[in-house]
Amino acid sequence: MAKNSTRDMTVGSPMKLILEFSIPLLLGFLCQQFYSVVDTVIVGQFLGVKALAGVGSTGSVNFMIIGFCSGVCSGFAIPVAQKFGAKDYVGMREFVANSVWLSIAFATVMTVVVSLLCRNILVWMNTPADILEDAYSYILIIFIGIPATYLYNILSGIIRSMGDSKTPLVFLLLSSGLNIGLDVLCIVVFKMGVAGAGVATVVSQLISGLLCLYYMKKKFEILHITREEWRADWERMKVLCGMGIPMGLQYSITAIGGIILQTSVNTLGSLAVATVTAGSKVSMFFSCPFDAMGSTMATYGGQNVGAKKLERLDSGLKSCILLGACYSLVALVVMYFFGDNLASFFVDASEGEILANARKLLVINSTFFIPLALVNIIRFMIQGMGFSTFAILAGVFEMVARTLTGLVLVPALGFTGACFAGPLAWVSADAFLIPAYIHVRRKLERMMGPN
Numbered sequence: 001m002a003k004n005s006t007r008d009m010t011v012g013s014p015m016k017l018i019l020e021f022s023i024p025l026l027l028g029f030l031c032q033q034f035y036s037v038v039d040t041v042i043v044g045q046f047l048g049v050k051a052l053a054g055v056g057s058t059g060s061v062n063f064m065i066i067g068f069c070s071g072v073c074s075g076f077a078i079p080v081a082q083k084f085g086a087k088d089y090v091g092m093r094e095f096v097a098n099s100v101w102l103s104i105a106f107a108t109v110m111t112v113v114v115s116l117l118c119r120n121i122l123v124w125m126n127t128p129a130d131i132l133e134d135a136y137s138y139i140l141i142i143f144i145g146i147p148a149t150y151l152y153n154i155l156s157g158i159i160r161s162m163g164d165s166k167t168p169l170v171f172l173l174l175s176s177g178l179n180i181g182l183d184v185l186c187i188v189v190f191k192m193g194v195a196g197a198g199v200a201t202v203v204s205q206l207i208s209g210l211l212c213l214y215y216m217k218k219k220f221e222i223l224h225i226t227r228e229e230w231r232a233d234w235e236r237m238k239v240l241c242g243m244g245i246p247m248g249l250q251y252s253i254t255a256i257g258g259i260i261l262q263t264s265v266n267t268l269g270s271l272a273v274a275t276v277t278a279g280s281k282v283s284m285f286f287s288c289p290f291d292a293m294g295s296t297m298a299t300y301g302g303q304n305v306g307a308k309k310l311e312r313l314d315s316g317l318k319s320c321i322l323l324g325a326c327y328s329l330v331a332l333v334v335m336y337f338f339g340d341n342l343a344s345f346f347v348d349a350s351e352g353e354i355l356a357n358a359r360k361l362l363v364i365n366s367t368f369f370i371p372l373a374l375v376n377i378i379r380f381m382i383q384g385m386g387f388s389t390f391a392i393l394a395g396v397f398e399m400v401a402r403t404l405t406g407l408v409l410v411p412a413l414g415f416t417g418a419c420f421a422g423p424l425a426w427v428s429a430d431a432f433l434i435p436a437y438i439h440v441r442r443k444l445e446r447m448m449g450p451n
Helices: 016-049 048-056 059-085 091-123 132-144 146-161 166-189 196-217 236-265 269-286 289-307 311-345 352-367 367-384 389-413 416-417 421-448
Strands: none
Touching: 016 048, 016 166, 016 196, 016 269, 016 311, 016 352, 048 146, 048 196, 048 269, 048 367, 048 416, 059 091, 059 132, 059 146, 059 166, 059 236, 059 289, 059 311, 059 352, 091 196, 091 236, 132 196, 146 196, 146 289, 166 196, 236 269, 236 367, 236 389, 236 416, 269 289, 269 352, 269 416, 289 311, 289 367, 311 352, 311 367, 311 421, 352 367, 352 416, 352 421, 367 389, 367 421, 389 421, 416 421
């Protein structure tokens, strides 16, 4: 194993460590969003507003399923990070092996079940009839590609858990270039419609996962698992599920509120769906730094709890919150002055009403980016500390807020009501997460004793 392949986050300046670790992560998340953004831009520009709305209408159910996959894999990586921080490399490899077995089982079951049910879900969500077939064609391919999602997320999560956030980025950069080429080839050249966007996304992610696998095999001697370590260990699996399933459910429970909200937005018509799609894509792109900060704090918290260096948790949290607040203010300025210009990447400049409403959504969302930063930073820190169940409760608060928005605000205020779904969800989650962090921090101190 090359000496610089891993990073020990239990020593050194928390601010410096967080910056060095999160920047490659940020670029990686931007690449992942780039997949989605390129799909949306090409669909919107080459296939029209109806096709754009078809892809956009799948966003909440896509997040519910793919978010569960990503959350489970992130949870599986936490025991790996803790064992790495404790220098227990045999235990670390046993957790890696058992996470592989669990990922195969989860991917197989989920692919079959959700592929069979996805059309029924879209119908239940009141997806407008004029975009239903496009929505189904796109999301079915994404769901068939669930094994590729698991492959990349579990391997990149393991690599990051040992402090290497740069390698997954390199592979995402390579596959994002492939994604652009495949989008153009499938949609523009082969005329595959929205299905081409789904194919491009799945193939690109599959290649990212295979590259991670090749790199781990060649470069990480510390991960060379023996036959004995490959054996299924039910106790290890129990720990992994205790971490992974709550993190996966966190996304899925949050997404239930998003589905109810999307169902309500669908009743406003395909133009409203297209507006939310364009605005949400821009907002998600600008939210990538918060995702990077969250994933950084999961690794940071896991390693330092494993090393029993509890005093570093608070200093790391404060440093990351400061970074999140500074970025939030910059993002608000950009959204205020350039929100409609950014949305114009996804729809034709002649769609004046869509662009104006997309800007409204972006400004309202970015005004509440500091609460969003807190959601990601504190929630993932708590998960890294080993208390993944709290993530479910935070997700419940978000779900309730989005549900109330869909059932009350959208019928009363129309599109403007939908713009407040995210902000209300973030503030609600923070109301739970801030006292939750104080509680689990004190609980760990009682368990381990002060340092």
